[in-house]
Amino acid sequence: xxxxxxxxxxxxxxxxxxxxxxxxxxxxxxxxxxxxxxxxxxxxxxxxxxxxxxxxxxxxxxxxxxxxxxxxxxxxxxxxxxxxxxxxxxxxxxxxxxxxxxxxxxxxxxxxxxxxxxxxxxxxxxxxxxxxxxxxxxxxxxxxxxxxxxxxxxxxxxxxxxxxxxxxxxxxxxxxxx
Numbered sequence: 001x002x003x004x005x006x007x008x009x010x011x012x013x014x015x016x017x018x019x020x021x022x023x024x025x026x027x028x029x030x031x032x033x034x035x036x037x038x039x040x041x042x043x044x045x046x047x048x049x050x051x052x053x054x055x056x057x058x059x060x061x062x063x064x065x066x067x068x069x070x071x072x073x074x075x076x077x078x079x080x081x082x083x084x085x086x087x088x089x090x091x092x093x094x095x096x097x098x099x100x101x102x103x104x105x106x107x108x109x110x111x112x113x114x115x116x117x118x119x120x121x122x123x124x125x126x127x128x129x130x131x132x133x134x135x136x137x138x139x140x141x142x143x144x145x146x147x148x149x150x151x152x153x154x155x156x157x158x159x160x161x162x163x164x165x166x167x168x169x170x171x172x173x174x175x176x177x178x
Contacts, residue, residue: 001035001065002091003100008078009086012056015044024083025060032074034066037100042108051085059108063092063100 006025014021018041029036039062047057066074071089078087095103 001067002093003037003063003065003095004034004071005090005092005095005103006062006064007088008060008062008084009047009051010058010060011083011085012044012054012058014083015058020083021058021060024081025062028074028077028081028084029062029064029066031077032066032070034064034070034074037063037065037097038104039063040104040108054085057085061104061108063095063104 008025010021010024014024021041022039025039026036039060042059042061044056044058047055051057068091074089075087078084
């Protein structure tokens with residue numbers, strides 16, 4: 001059995017009911033015959049993007065021992081669970097039980113702060129510009145109105161030197177290339 005680290009992203013409604021969150025995580029691990037080494041609830045955070053109808057999620061870090069062939073069945077159980085939004089399992093080959101306890105005791109990382117953009121969406125310096133003002137266009141000058149298009153000729157005619165019944169694979173009879 002290998003040691004794995006699992007990060008569960010759960011329904012945010014379970015944040016106030018830790019027992020239900022813990023029970024759901026243990027249910028998934030028990031179905032695969034995994035041995036839980038330790039787990040810790042991080043916190044409820046705003047997601048980078050909406051998952052289903054959820055904009056927030058509860059993160060739970062867990063360490064467990066399981067057979068490698070059972071990981072796929074655990075991922076399938078997660079997909080069927082309505083309480084688990086996402087999961088990530090990582091194999092931890094060089095991690096000792098002492099390292100696991102240190103990891104569980106450590107504070108969870110702080111959520112990244114987004115810079116206040118004042119609704120500009122990264123378009124600094126454009127607030128006073130009219131969208132129609134395109135500035136100097138170089139050597140093109142003022143093109144003005146294009147007017148009516150000139151006669152483009154017969155578009156249905158065949159190119160010079162090609163007839164409908166000729167074979168295009170033999171170019172030796174084509175006199176237009178000389």
